[in-house]
Amino acid sequence: MHLDWFSILQALFLYQPQSPMLFPTMSFWVWFIIVLGIYGGMLHLKRRSWGLLWLLAFSLFFYYKSVGSFVLLFIATLLGEYLLVAAMQKYPQRRRLFLALAVILPLVFLGYFKYANFFLQNLSLLIGERWDALDIFLPAGISFYTFQMISYAVDVYRGDIDRGSFQDYALYIAYFPQLVAGPIVRAGHFLPQLKQGVWDKDSIGRGFWLVLQGLIKKVVFADYVAQYNDLIFARPSGYSGFENLVAIYGYGLQIFYDFSGYSDVAIGIGRMMGFDLGVNFNKPYLASTITEFWRRWHMSLSSWLRDYLYIPLGGNRKGKLRTYLNLFLTMLLGGLWHGASWRFVVWGGVHGLALAVHRFFFQGRLPTNFWRGLVGWAITFHLVLALWVFFRASTFASAWEVLQRACLHVDFSYLFPFLRARPLLVGLLIAGYLLHAVPMAWVEKIEYLFARSPWFLQLIVFLGVVQLILEMRQSYVQPFIYFQF
16 A cells, blocks of 8 residues: 555644644644653753753644644734733833733734624624625634733733743743643643643653543544534424433533543643643532532633632622622623624623522522532533533524423433434433543542553553544544634
């Protein structure tokens, strides 16, 4: 068999719009093995600074493989942001001006690439004129690195962190595992690790386990269930109420396993290089209140919104009414951050309203017992799943159709025929939600045992996971859901 080396080299080195570099692709893992080997060699030779420069170079290459020439805009933004922060420290009498500019700079690009069409579309509706959408490419990860740039500038302004070198700052923003879909890492957490990071066998083993776990979540669970969800959400009126109901539970599982799977891989890769990127999910569907849910779901975003939006708005320091308003506005803007659509605004706004209602009526006012917790969990879980419908559906009409059919037209006589027709889907849904309920202490124990096990046992587990992925993978790699944000 003749190998087309030119095509192979193109796939490895050049940006290809139809096949960007994603974690579940062979090209990424070929590159990662090379990067990890060279990085480890530099650390072994006690050339840590060279190793960090190597990681920065690959991170920029990784982003080029994701967005093409837009990497130049990213580099220019990096440089501009750093110069503004430097000016903020150099000219203390104008600190607020340079902080404002440092916040505005990344927001200008985010606003154009993500929200220009949304703004123009709504403006055209108001003035009654025809509107043609602009041909705007949304660079992957722009929402995530915008938030990291803003938090860095604010933290330097507050005196919480030192500005550091441009290389350290650039690696903090561009570090490839978390660049395109988080977690949103704080500079105060990441930058000290550049000087004192720990790279040992245990961290490599734990990271490797998280990578395997994340790939199983993505390829085995999320991508398989996505096939069914896509059918229903594309034409909900063509399916029964029972099938729409299953799609609601299916998308709840899909989005959790897709996004937490990405986070596991990102955090695992970071650990394999000696970096701690934090924790991003903590069994969110076990929450018994909506407040608890947002302390467990996408924790890096929730804490960012709290520290850089909710608290600056006044938090809970300016009276009860203002507290409820601040909660609502924070989640409203959080919804808009997820996507330039009124569906996301409604999704975020209802979550904000639910947080305010919980705080006003229930927080600290009901006794804690098993039955109260069970009822609270059932309400919270199903509220979250219902709101995911607006997150997933392409239009409001489609979202209402799914919810209406699932709530008003369910015929459970479909249950056994559905089980016979789609046994693997049902099995994955049940297994997925049961695995989510496994106590965190058990999960950490398994991770610990894997990291301490002999290499040949790790190899056997790895080969088993690879075989499972090969059996379950689809004909094409589905992008992670949060890549679009």
